[in-house]
Amino acid sequence: xxxxxxxxxxxxxxxxxxxxxxxxxxxxxxxxxxxxxxxxxxxxxxxxxxxxxxxxxxxxxxxxxxxxxxxxxxxxxxxxxxxxxxxxxxxxxxxxxxxxxxxxxxxxxxxxxxxxxxxxxx
Amino acid sequence: xxxxxxxxxxxxxxxxxxxxxxxxxxxxxxxxxxxxxxxxxxxxxxxxxxxxxxxxxxxxxxxxxxxxxxxxxxxxxxxxxxxxxxxxxxxxxxxxxxxxxxxxxxxxxxxxxxxxxxxxxxxxxxxxxxxxxxxxxxxxxxxxxxxxxxxxxxxxxxxxxxxxxxxxxxxxxxxxxxxxxxx
Numbered sequence: 001x002x003x004x005x006x007x008x009x010x011x012x013x014x015x016x017x018x019x020x021x022x023x024x025x026x027x028x029x030x031x032x033x034x035x036x037x038x039x040x041x042x043x044x045x046x047x048x049x050x051x052x053x054x055x056x057x058x059x060x061x062x063x064x065x066x067x068x069x070x071x072x073x074x075x076x077x078x079x080x081x082x083x084x085x086x087x088x089x090x091x092x093x094x095x096x097x098x099x100x101x102x103x104x105x106x107x108x109x110x111x112x113x114x115x116x117x118x119x120x121x122x
Numbered sequence: 123x124x125x126x127x128x129x130x131x132x133x134x135x136x137x138x139x140x141x142x143x144x145x146x147x148x149x150x151x152x153x154x155x156x157x158x159x160x161x162x163x164x165x166x167x168x169x170x171x172x173x174x175x176x177x178x179x180x181x182x183x184x185x186x187x188x189x190x191x192x193x194x195x196x197x198x199x200x201x202x203x204x205x206x207x208x209x210x211x212x213x214x215x216x217x218x219x220x221x222x223x224x225x226x227x228x229x230x231x232x233x234x235x236x237x238x239x240x241x242x243x244x245x246x247x248x249x250x251x252x253x254x255x256x257x258x259x260x261x262x263x264x265x266x267x268x269x270x271x272x273x274x275x276x277x278x279x280x281x282x283x284x285x286x287x288x289x290x291x292x293x294x295x296x297x298x299x300x301x302x303x304x305x
Contacts, residue, residue, distance in 0.1 A: 005287060006273035013277040024278075030246070037136060042239075049242040053285040062280040064246040066140060 016058050025059040026104050028052075031076035033067030039074035040092055047093040048077070051100040060104060073115055079103055082120065089115040126234025127159065127223075130199065133192030134161035134219055135243050141165025143216060145251050148240070150301065152258040156205065157225040159196075164216040168209070176209055196221050203227035233301055237292045245279040245288060254292065256299045263295040 017023070030036075030045045045064060052060055068076045073089030077099060086109050088099060095113055103109045109117075131148060138146045143165035151158040168176060177197045193209070196219075200207040203224035212218045223230055244252045244267060254265040267279065270288075277284060 002291075003269065003273055006270060006284075009281070009283045009287060010274050010277050012283065013281055014275070017276075023276075032136065033140070042132060045246060046238060046242045049245060049280065049285060052280060053282045053289075056282045058282060060280070061278045062246050063248055064139075064243075 013058070020059060024061045025081070026061075027080040028060065028062045028100075028104070029078040029080065030062070030064050031066070031068040031070075031074060031078075032064040033074075035067065035071040036074040036076060039090075041075035043093040044075040044077065044091050044096045047096040048100060051097050055100065055105065057100070057104065070115065076115070079109075084120055085118040086114055087116045087118070088113045126231045127199075128234035128236040128239040130159060130192075130196050130221070130231075131161070131236060132239050132243065133196070134159075135240070137161075137192055138163035138165050138216075139243070139247060139250065141167070141216070144249055145216075145253075147253040147255065149255045149257075150236075151256070152225055152299070152301075154259070155225055157223045157230070158220065159223065160218065160220045162212055162216065162218040164212065164214065167211060167216050170211075173209065173211075177207070193219070199223060199231060202229045233296075236296065236301075237289050241285065241288045241292060245285055248278070254295070256295050256301065258299045261299050263298050265291055265295060 028048055030041060030048060032041050032045060045062075048062055051057070052062055070076050070089060075091045077088045077091040077096065079086045079088070079099065086103065088095070088110065090113060091099065095110065098110055135146060135148065138161060141163060143163035145164045147162045149158065149160040149162075151160075177193050197207045200221045200223055204227055205222040205224050207222075208220045210218050240254070252265075252267045256263045270279070270284075274284065279285070279288065
């Protein structure tokens with residue numbers, strides 16, 4: 001493992017952060033509980049991580065979480081932005097890629113798969 | 123029953139994450155005629171009275187979590203390849219799951235896409251440190267997310283450059299110890 005490479009990645013990422021003036025613009029959370037995985041969340045998570053790498057999205061973080069209490073609508077994906085959290089249901093691999101392209105990049109949520117939108121009060 | 127070994131690894135790692143582990147070690151070792159697949163964690167562990175039942179397909183330690191097919195499928199793969207399977211408590215808490223598989227057995231599933239399976243799980247688990255150890259009789263290779271994070275500071279593992287680094291590092295490691303990945 002070429003750990004020296006990581007030093008360069010850090011330097012570049014910290015310079016990007018200074019330019020941007022803050023941490024991540026968007027956080028994507030994928031429900032990876034048992035029911036989510038049974039419904040295909042593994043492929044969903046993988047597609048989102050792949051899109052982030054392929055599209056070089058440097059201001060987006062991705063995390064996973066356990067059961068979301070919405071078993072009937074798994075796989076669940078949440079898109080966290082400073083002013084709102086958009087919760088998507090039945091997110092298969094193709095939908096996951098569209099969420100990244102249309103919502104995260106272009107700012108247009110996929111209305112047909114939105115389960116709930118929560119406003120975040122500053 | 124299961125497509126490839128990477129799926130077994132994903133099952134075990136996801137079990138560890140659901141058990142609240144903050145340290146997970148994945149080992150894949152070619153030892154003579156055996157292929158040892160081992161996952162060890164410091165999670166909630168399994169109560170002693172439940173150890174005998176963890177390979178029952180209709181048993182889960184997680185209330186309301188439904189059936190737990192991950193371990194029974196691995197037991198099946200171990201048995202089909204003339205190997206063995208063991209779940210044991212880990213000193214200090216958590217568990218260690220070890221499957222010995224016949225590395226030359228015709229029923230041994232292919233490795234599958236271990237890189238594409240493992241990297242998303244590692245990168246999207248911010249509070250969890252992973253160690254991946256790959257070895258054969260001559261070579262040993264290790265990836266430690268703690269070492270990676272120490273060098274990255276606040277940069278998340280899902281940063282695109284870090285994802286590419288992790289994918290390449292793990293692919294190199296697999297090649298070094300002679301495992302053939304399928305992507």
